[in-house]
Amino acid sequence: MAEETLYEKLTPADFESRIKATPIAYLPLGTLEWHGPHLPLGSDFLQSQSFFIQLAKRVGGIVLPPLFIGPDNMKEVNGAEYYGMDLTKHVPNPPQQLKGSAYWVPNQLFSDLVEAVLKQLRRAGFKIVVAHGHGPSTNHFVKNSKSLGKKYDLAILTIWRNKHEREESTEFQYDHAAANETSIMMALHPDLVHMKNLPKDKKRPIGIIGKDPREHASAKHGHRIINVHLNRMESILNEQLTKLRSQ
């Protein structure tokens, strides 16, 4: 079986052998979005994409290119659109458009797009889809996994644990550019994290939601989060595959 896990790099023969062995598609749900002055704009998909590559090396399956558009809260003021982190309480009033954000689509458009993607993946032969990344996009999958799974004959999962089992500090991508996401980025893409860009004074940088990354983020914590979920997802997916093979 080809070692390559990225969909776009597989030849049809490599694709065939990988999907035959393990019919899992991994979909990184991104944004191009302000993630503080210290993290890159593609942080949402960089985290899930790198995690999925590691998971696909353990379990098998194929990693899709990231979706960089997604839903979020949106407000129009004097003809200008403000969304996501533009609207948090850390942002002065009237809101400002944070630099680099370019991802927002209405819920219905995102929902239609997700359905089109799932339909194509089922047609291509996948039986399990794991989607994860940007919070509101991931939530769309959490909320609709059962009905979409039924409609397209797929098992649909995210990396988040069930609501009552979630732990804020060790969930995967569970804040916004704060200690959780910054730690994961430090572990997966240390060269892309620029802690020196964060202010030195007590003032909280705008558009960062969660524990202060200046005090609580570390690569060690990031590796801990990643290992928890690699192990969890490996056993969840192996269970699903056993079920599939016995059908």
Ligand SMILES: [Zn+2]
């Ligand atoms: Zn994020």
